[in-house]
Amino acid sequence: MENILALLPKTISGKIQELPTPIQDSLEEIRIRISRPLEVIARNEPLFLPYIVKEEDAEQFMNRIANHSFYTLDEELKKGYITVDGGHRVGLAGKVILENGYVKAIRNLSSFNIRIAKEKIGVAENFIPYLYQNRWHHTMIIGPPQTGKTTYLRDIARLISTGLKDKHIPPMKVGIVDERSEIAGCVRGVPQLQFGPRVDILDACPKAEGMMMMIRSMSPDVLIVDEIGREEDSTAIMEAINAGIILVMTTHGNSLEEIQKRPILKEILQLEVFERYIELSRMNGPGTIKKIRDGRGKELTFKAGVST
Known part of the structure; x- marks a missing residue:
């Protein structure tokens, strides 16, 4: 402040x-x-x-x-x-x-x-068993505005870049395409928020173009992108998948069922890329986890209503 x-x-x-x-x-x-x-x-x-x-x-x-x-x-x-x-x-x-x-x-x-940017270090640590099993899962975070999507995305990026020795999770190279300068909050190219040592950021760059640039020039292990949903995103997503890159992304919506009805997102989901879906709400304040689902949409056992 x-x-x-x-x-x-x-x-x-x-x-x-x-x-x-x-x-x-x-x-x-x-x-x-x-x-x-x-x-x-x-x-x-x-x-x-x-x-x-x-x-x-x-x-x-x-x-x-x-x-x-x-x-x-x-x-x-x-x-x-x-x-x-x-x-x-x-x-x-x-x-x-x-x-x-x-x-x-x-x-x-x-x-x-x-x-006001809300940085909450460690909020994603409780969800590592859902997002990491021998490798990080392709993950989509779903929620209406101001439900904490970007807050979770930041902390997931930090965890992947830093790794967790106690859980035998190695640090990996993370590429962030920050089209709206909201994930990293860069000022003059320098991130204002905390990440790990293995993060590279394309600030104020269109998502689809930025994803392709990252793939070609920075060889990330994981790509972090917010608010997917445009037609050109599908091509970039498939390029990343074919290059063996893990994707962690957000999109606006109330539930998996809702976003499946949108023509462009439906096309992306039909690619059957994503292995985890995290649904957020403001039920108990921003960052409330409503559901965690697997790639087929099946709800995983989880205590709903936990807020950050």
Whole structure:
């Protein structure tokens, strides 16, 4: 939080610091909208603070993010978000500038959504018996937004890269394709979150293209990718499988049955690549494990409702 508070104008950071400590510790988002009340979200519950955001607040916030050099953020502005120190992501909304039908930039910024990166070291360790049996299984993590998919993905990447001596699991080479700079939270190419010693990251790179680049140039043992679901992902997935690379990925959805109905994901699943499915929910907070299934969709014995 220190990184975020340092970027915010005192008018806003002061209001956040006035919150009770339990709320500060559980913050998920800080939403700043010009001429509207300051909003925070904690444990999936919105809370409006007694402060109306002013235009100068937004200007000061953006100046600090850009370090008074906006031209350096051109690429980020095209994507609609900026990753800041600590791996936190700032979503942007305002007037979109188009060029040949594509987004060129966002100007007149009026809304900001600060998504607070939650790094939870060790949350995936309890699931190693399900994900590793003589080798790591091809795994898909399924869940709606803000259910902890990326949190699990990070920790799985860390565990694979580090290995576990007590379980006789050797460290392996991990390639992360981080299209939205959300898994590793890279700033200027440097990951802001903890991984093991054998991790290589392609930051802000389209998934399908990034997977092919990793296969050709970095020879990973395991590929980590978030939010698959586009048509071109299928080809890259098969290239990785044919190269003997293990895949660990996430996708949006409430259950395996739901994503099987989506045309593009159905095509990927019909490849019968994935050997484990982890279904997440917010039943007991972000990171609640709803089900763990094998490659045929059969539910494995597991105590549901365990939260990170």
